Structure formats: C-alpha cells, structure tokens
Amino acid sequence: MQFKEFALHTDILKALEKLHYEQVLPIQEQVIPEILKGRDVIVRSRTGSGKTASFAIPIVQELIWEEREPQAIILTPTRELALQIKEDFDNIGAYRRIKTVAIFGKQPYKFQIQDLKQRAHVVVGTPGRILDHLERETLKTGHIRYVIIDEADEMLNMGFIESVQSIFNYFPGNKITCLFSATMPQPIQELAEGFMKEPKLITLSEETTVNAAITHYAYEVKEKQKLSFLKQLLCKEQPASCIIFARTQEGVKTICDELYALDMCVDKLHGGMLQEDRIGNIRDFKKGKIRILVATDVAARGIDVLDISHIINYDMPNQKETYLHRIGRTGRQSASGVAITFINEYDGERKAELEEYLGYPLEIRKRGEISNQDVTKETIEPLTKPFALREDKGKEVHKDTMKLYLNGGKTKKIRAGDIVGAICEIQGVSAEDIGVIQIQDNQSYVDILNGKGKQVLKALQQGTIKGKKLKVQKAKE
Known part of the structure; x- marks a missing residue:
C-alpha cells in the first residue's frame, strides 16, 4: 500500500517522499484511516513499529493552519520522546508550515509560555509539565481536537496516570482520543474506558512478543x-x-x-x-x-x-x-x-x-x-571511531528552509505580523514562503521556505522592520 491511497495533502506526500517513507507499515495502514474518520483508537503495538507516523500523518492532514491555539496534544512519558515526536511532526508537517511545541520539566516556564502565546498547532510534552500549564491557564484547550497518549504503559510505570486523568478534565468533549501502548495492564484499560468513546482496538502484536528481527x-x-x-x-x-x-x-x-x-x-x-x-x-x-x-x-x-x-x-x-x-x-x-x-x-x-x-x-x-x-x-x-555518520532524516525536507535570527523581539514591540509584512514586501516573496515565526523578548526567529532564504536575508539586512534597523543573520543550528 502507498501513502497516496489515503488521499493525503500533496504537501504531506512530498514530505513523506523526502523522508523516504517508502511503504505503509502495518500499524499505519490500520490507524491512519481510523483517525481520519474521527474515531478513537486503542493501539497495542511494540516499540519500533512506526506508530508516531500513524498518528502524526492524519493529525497534520486535518490541522487548520490559520488557527493559533493548539489543536492537538500528545502526552509522552519522557523528555527524549517528546523531542523525538516534535521532530517527526516538524518533518511530516514541514511543507504545511505546522508549528509544534515541546514542553517538559527542567526547562524554563518563561520560554514555554512565550511559545504557547504564539501560533502552536501541536503541543507535545510530559504529563507533569502539561498539567502545570493547564493549571496556570497558559495552555489553551478550547480548540483541542486530538489527544494522543503515547507509551501509556510507561506512563503507568513512572506514576503519571493520575496526572493524565487530571489533564483530561481540561479538554472539550468533542475530541478524538488515541492511546498507544506496548502492553495493556488493567489500569491502562480502565483509563481508556474512562475517557474514550467506543474506541476501536487495534492489536499488531502480542504484548509479550519480541520482534522476530x-x-x-x-x-x-x-x-x-x-x-x-x-x-x-x-x-x-x-x-x-x-x-x-x-x-x-x-x-x-x-x-x-x-x-x-x-x-x-x-x-x-x-x-x-x-x-x-x-x-x-x-x-x-x-x-x-x-x-x-x-x-x-x-x-x-x-x-x-x-x-x-x-x-x-x-x-x-x-x-x-x-x-x-x-x-x-x-x-x-x-x-x-x-x-x-x-x-x-x-x-x-x-x-x-x-x-x-x-x-x-x-x-x-x-x-x-x-x-x-x-x-x-x-x-x-x-x-x-564512529562506524558511519548518519544523515539527519529530515535534512532533505528542510534543505530549502533557512532559519533567520533577528535581534529584536517583544521589548522592541516586534510582532509576527511586522516580520511577515516586511518579508512580503520583498519582490518574488509571498506569505507561502514564510514558515514558523518565534518572537521572544529580545530576539526573533523565522523560517524562510522554498529556497528563498538568501534572498530574504539580504533584503532584511538592507531594510527595516517596523521602522527599526535590526541585525539579521542566519540562525546557528
């Protein structure tokens, strides 16, 4: 089966091709259509089965770009997994200009709050920090359409289930909920029964089966x-x-x-x-x-x-x-x-x-x-010495994207609209060439798409934004 059979947006198919997603994996074949139909699912599948793409692809397909508040929340047990999932959303949603924010503990609230105040289509994070933002009312849930509980059994092992239960009290009732777990102990089943609407159970392997490979x-x-x-x-x-x-x-x-x-x-x-x-x-x-x-x-x-x-x-x-x-x-x-x-x-x-x-x-x-x-x-x-250096799997997707740094932000009263306006005045550049914009207190970042980074960089270095002359350079990786 090929991904085009799901009738996906051409921008998603383009990203999947560059990411070398050559064939639809069994979990993706079963999960993607159910999420696209708006159905809750419980998926029991071992790690390494390709499950992240199984929920990221349909969510990216259905996101409304113009909506500023989060439309999807993904709960994960660890910071490392949160960053991994953010990377997958960034790659799959690259050409749809999807903004994903990762939030977790041992990271300053200040920067997370700044990110959440700006356009954020997807929020991925650990239960404790997600709950903190919900209680502080810095994470808005009025437009949430998708909630994903990833690695639910590890959430249980790490003592996060109570936090997950509390989090669900903040969500609207008309959401799509998906739960992924390698194993399905009784507390996880009870969690699903409490917050899901007639979910479809998808089992891809026996829970104690070791991958034959x-x-x-x-x-x-x-x-x-x-x-x-x-x-x-x-x-x-x-x-x-x-x-x-x-x-x-x-x-x-x-x-x-x-x-x-x-x-x-x-x-x-x-x-x-x-x-x-x-x-x-x-x-x-x-x-x-x-x-x-x-x-x-x-x-x-x-x-x-x-x-x-x-x-x-x-x-x-x-x-x-x-x-x-x-x-x-x-x-x-x-x-x-x-x-x-x-x-x-x-x-x-x-x-x-x-x-x-x-x-x-x-x-x-x-x-x-x-x-x-x-x-x-x-x-x-x-x-x-290293056996072999690997290329970043998202390199091909982002090769025509340049991230620019500007030494002006909120303290200089720079807004996202000011940056967009300045860029759109450049001949041959339109709003479609502008990706994610991040406005911080003293600096800002903007992704320039479609290979137009050098052109925009040169123009902004010679011009002004909101009448202010800012230092503009290619952002450091």
Missing part, C-alpha cells in the same frame, strides 16, 4: 566480573551502533568512564545530566558521532534510530515490561538487531519474572568464546 540471549556473569566481560564482549561483537543499559546513574557513569579510558567512541545519557547535554548526546548518537551510548532507562523511549545493531542490558531491568522497550531500540521497522543481557548472581527473581512474562526461558549462552577474547589495541581500535 531481534536475536536476544543472555550470559550469566557475576557482578564483579561484568565490566571486564563487557569489554571482551564489545571487542568480540564490534557493534556498529550500541546502547548499553544500566540501572542507575552511577552505573552509567562507571561504565562510560571505563570505556572512555580505552578511547572508545562512547558517551552517556541519564536523568541527572543537564538537559542540553542530554539533547546533545542523543543528537550525536543519532548522527553516528557517538558509537556506544551508555544509558539508564530514559533511553528506552524516544531514541528512534533505524540501524542500532546491538542492545546490551548490563543490568537487568527492574520492570519486566522494560525489557521489551529496551531491546526495541534495535530491530526497528524490519531491520535486524542483537540484544544481549547480563544476568548476575542476584538476578534470579528478575529472570524468573521475565521468563514468565515472555512465556519461554531466556537463551543462556556459554561465556567461553567471549571470555577468551583479548582486549588489545587492535581489537579496541575499531571502537574508537
């Missing part, structure tokens, strides 16, 4: 031997791109420091890091600048990289469901992958619970071949 097995390793065994395993496997999961922030730091001391191409990700460092490390891992990422379970959601070759569970997860989400970082969208778990002398109960959950015993491999692996300069050397 993933080869997963385990080694029994004593806790004190895990670090040395990990080094031997990496030298043996030579992973092209790998995430190592540890249970604690301290564990992440210890592993990362050990591998970094060997000059391996490695960095870390955990909740105790500064937000800009977390975002930077995820970006570098996606681009391939980082070959090995050592992470807590914040990375079990929100890292969408098609060619992660290996997942290593250095520590077994506390939650049996987390096993599926961790290893689901590999084997995405029909790609193959390997997931390896270390089981120490204290993991007997976790192992038994996981095997009961999966319905079969974990494959335990003998350590001999790995334990005999030498950790030498020759075996480490390939792991000291």
Whole structure:
C-alpha cells in the first residue's frame, strides 16, 4: 500500500517522499484511516513499529493552519520522546508550515509560555509539565481536537496516570482520543474506558512478543566480573551502533568512564545530566558521532534510530515490561538487531519474572568464546571511531528552509505580523514562503521556505522592520 491511497495533502506526500517513507507499515495502514474518520483508537503495538507516523500523518492532514491555539496534544512519558515526536511532526508537517511545541520539566516556564502565546498547532510534552500549564491557564484547550497518549504503559510505570486523568478534565468533549501502548495492564484499560468513546482496538502484536528481527540471549556473569566481560564482549561483537543499559546513574557513569579510558567512541545519557547535554548526546548518537551510548532507562523511549545493531542490558531491568522497550531500540521497522543481557548472581527473581512474562526461558549462552577474547589495541581500535555518520532524516525536507535570527523581539514591540509584512514586501516573496515565526523578548526567529532564504536575508539586512534597523543573520543550528 502507498501513502497516496489515503488521499493525503500533496504537501504531506512530498514530505513523506523526502523522508523516504517508502511503504505503509502495518500499524499505519490500520490507524491512519481510523483517525481520519474521527474515531478513537486503542493501539497495542511494540516499540519500533512506526506508530508516531500513524498518528502524526492524519493529525497534520486535518490541522487548520490559520488557527493559533493548539489543536492537538500528545502526552509522552519522557523528555527524549517528546523531542523525538516534535521532530517527526516538524518533518511530516514541514511543507504545511505546522508549528509544534515541546514542553517538559527542567526547562524554563518563561520560554514555554512565550511559545504557547504564539501560533502552536501541536503541543507535545510530559504529563507533569502539561498539567502545570493547564493549571496556570497558559495552555489553551478550547480548540483541542486530538489527544494522543503515547507509551501509556510507561506512563503507568513512572506514576503519571493520575496526572493524565487530571489533564483530561481540561479538554472539550468533542475530541478524538488515541492511546498507544506496548502492553495493556488493567489500569491502562480502565483509563481508556474512562475517557474514550467506543474506541476501536487495534492489536499488531502480542504484548509479550519480541520482534522476530531481534536475536536476544543472555550470559550469566557475576557482578564483579561484568565490566571486564563487557569489554571482551564489545571487542568480540564490534557493534556498529550500541546502547548499553544500566540501572542507575552511577552505573552509567562507571561504565562510560571505563570505556572512555580505552578511547572508545562512547558517551552517556541519564536523568541527572543537564538537559542540553542530554539533547546533545542523543543528537550525536543519532548522527553516528557517538558509537556506544551508555544509558539508564530514559533511553528506552524516544531514541528512534533505524540501524542500532546491538542492545546490551548490563543490568537487568527492574520492570519486566522494560525489557521489551529496551531491546526495541534495535530491530526497528524490519531491520535486524542483537540484544544481549547480563544476568548476575542476584538476578534470579528478575529472570524468573521475565521468563514468565515472555512465556519461554531466556537463551543462556556459554561465556567461553567471549571470555577468551583479548582486549588489545587492535581489537579496541575499531571502537574508537564512529562506524558511519548518519544523515539527519529530515535534512532533505528542510534543505530549502533557512532559519533567520533577528535581534529584536517583544521589548522592541516586534510582532509576527511586522516580520511577515516586511518579508512580503520583498519582490518574488509571498506569505507561502514564510514558515514558523518565534518572537521572544529580545530576539526573533523565522523560517524562510522554498529556497528563498538568501534572498530574504539580504533584503532584511538592507531594510527595516517596523521602522527599526535590526541585525539579521542566519540562525546557528
């Protein structure tokens, strides 16, 4: 099946083509028509199935560009996933000039409020921060048409369900609600029953099924031997791109420091890091600048990289469901992958619970071949550099877009209309060439579309906006 069979807007089809969405995935084939028909859906599907596009495509199709207040809210359990979903909306909605705002904790309210005061078609964020804005009345809900609960089972595990329930009290009754979850425990079913109207249940896989494209097995390793065994395993496997999961922030730091001391191409990700460092490390891992990422379970959601070759569970997860989400970082969208778990002398109960959950015993491999692996300069050397740099999947979509920086904003009484007016006075440029505009206190940003960035940049540098001479330059990435 092809995307054009959904009768999508040509601007969406153009974006999908440039994003290399070549075939409709099973989840998209079932979910997109239901959302377009205005029906509530409950989708049970494992991670990596292409679900974000299954709700982003129909929402972008139905959004009204002229409406300034949010029309869709997507609730996610983590900041990383919120940013990932924002990126997907930015890419799919690029030619429709859709503005998506991501809001989450450990980020200043001030800038979030500024973004929400301007045109924002889609808001994606974590439940706590979304609820905060609703209580402060800085997030308007009068025009909400779509509410998406993504990774609902992780919301439950992280204790967000009460916040989600409170959030629904702010929404109008004529909305479309969609719930996505890899597993469907009883509290999630009760949540759906309370807020959804005769939803259609779409099940794409048994909730405890491991993707057939993933080869997963385990080694029994004593806790004190895990670090040395990990080094031997990496030298043996030579992973092209790998995430190592540890249970604690301290564990992440210890592993990362050990591998970094060997000059391996490695960095870390955990909740105790500064937000800009977390975002930077995820970006570098996606681009391939980082070959090995050592992470807590914040990375079990929100890292969408098609060619992660290996997942290593250095520590077994506390939650049996987390096993599926961790290893689901590999084997995405029909790609193959390997997931390896270390089981120490204290993991007997976790192992038994996981095997009961999966319905079969974990494959335990003998350590001999790995334990005999030498950790030498020759075996480490390939792991000291990136395997291959990846292109940003949205690069092709945004290649004709230039973001401009202007050193004037609200304090200079600059409004979006002033910027639009100045740009539309440029010969050969129209409102259709203007994308997202962000007005902050002392600066503004505007996306110029259709390859007209250089022309607009030159004209604005020579002219004025609202009678004021502003510094205008290409924005830094």
